[in-house]
Amino acid sequence: MCGIVGYIGSAPHAYDVLLDDLHRLEYRGYDSAGIALVRDNGALVRVRAVGKVAALEEKLTKRAQVYAKLGIAHTRWATHGAPSVRNAHPHTAGAITLVHNGIIENFAQLREEVQKEGRMLRSDTDTEVIAHLIDMAYAQLHDLADAVRAVLPRLRGAYALLVIAKGDPKTLVAVRVASPLVMGVAADALFFASDAVAIVAHTHRVIYPLDGEIVVAKRTEGRVSYTITTEKGALRKHTPRVLKWDHTQAQKEGYAHFMLKEIMEQPHAVTDAMRGRLDSDNATARLGGLAPVEERLRTIKRIIIVSCGTSYHAGLIGAQLLQEYSGIVAEAVYASEFRYSNYLLDKETAVLAISQSGETADTLAAVREAKNKGVLTLGIVNAVGSSIAREVDAGVYNHAGPEISVASTKAFTSQLIVLVLIVLLLGRQRTMSVAMGKRIIRHLCAIPRLIETVCQHHKEIRAIARRYKRYDNFLYVGRLHNFPIALEGALKIKEIAYVHAEGYPFGEMKHGPIALVEPSLPTVVIAPRDSVYEKNLSGIQEIRARRGKVIAITTHDAVDIVKHAHDAIIVPKTLPVLMPLITVIPLQLLAYEVGVAHGVDVDKPRNLAKSVTVE
């Protein structure tokens, strides 16, 4: 995830402050870094480097130490364009230099527009176009804040921007919409960052600007001041809050673990995964990464999804949805099995790899095997520029931001969103009606809010986790789209809490697992009210008849399930195809809380690695 930092102060420390702050943001994950400073004489110094902040420092030390009282810097986690110096921030256009965290949805259209104005774009990013737009406005208005204000209505998407101008060593303009931004307020300096971790090293007094608010920071006669206004210019007053966090807490934004932070980030992560990709008018999805193969996709009759672990569970749901809504024959296969099996592949088959890291050895090998056999390869990958992203013929990024905790949470839900988008695209190319496409889009838009509602049940889920923490074994069961969620819930509690758990389709109980049911084996039943409600209800009664405990993940209208379960977590309802996005959240929280209760280092469980780059 990109990180931005900025400094304006009465002392010429911008260089040191910004480099230290970039180091503090390193934990967010990044592939390149850059810094821009405006000296007191108005001259701009800009340096960018691929790789670690240390590589940037090395480039900088080759130059003389720069004394400046104003500067901005950035760590980039690529979204548009591969990691490279020319794509690294800060971006400059004419007098304007800026850093950006977020995604501009309408950047393709804006790019064309500035190119028509005769502007040369030197990067593949969505950010550079903002610099050009602001520079064009600045040339007319001669005031940095006015120029930024003039451009904001043109931008669609999410952004936190820090903007400076060559020739103006006394002004920094900051603005945010749907991307994080915090300002630290000290007596003789103001600090800006995407994350309070960079701020608490300097001051604990902070202001969180609201969406659309513009901060204009000025230095006059050695004193620093700021004003905050709305986009329309109305003055806003914020009293600084005092953060009591230390450095480590700040990295986790106050959460005890990255896993919890990433669970709670899911409303945001799924929004980013669909941002700019929904085409409501045509009831379909716009996926730029698949555009080069869109015509070839029309000829595809079969899709094999290859992936591992949590990504495989997303693949299982993806395969169900593809079959239901696009008429494409689809199956999910463990990448480690695919690579050694002899799947019959032909020109009408595509292989779709799903991977958070984009580096999983088995998934990469499966992609290579498929390429070797001449079939179309596609990817759903979170890490931009990773091996799988580079090797597939076409693909879609999740845009979930880096996942730091070993257990996958926000990557999973954003993979599901991308799968639904692909299903919309392929479905509408084939059998899906406009009405169905619109219906899915409508419900998709409500998903972030519904996930937020489930996250609010955290305390209640913690209480359940504490009641069940002494059990050594669990069964997880679900049907249809919630069967892969049963597998995912079982995987999460295994890896995070070291508790043995098995996931099963609920209908399989009688064919074996029911032999295990007794008071010491709780069963987690994922059973929202849907087409298999009655079946789930009888299953629960069969467990109860054997004195088994039942924890139900269900919806408020599943009255009898709520009545018969020992514990019920009620989640909001959406279309059955989208329910996994909701039902998985309590299972992530349950595993997390049982893990914490057992004293496990949940962010780094034993024997596991975030990126499994070996077989």
Ligand code: F6R
């Ligand atoms: C589970 C988990 C793993 C990964 C698996 C695949 O929480 O994180 O099961 O899902 O190792 O990793 P990626 O998606 O990076 O290919």
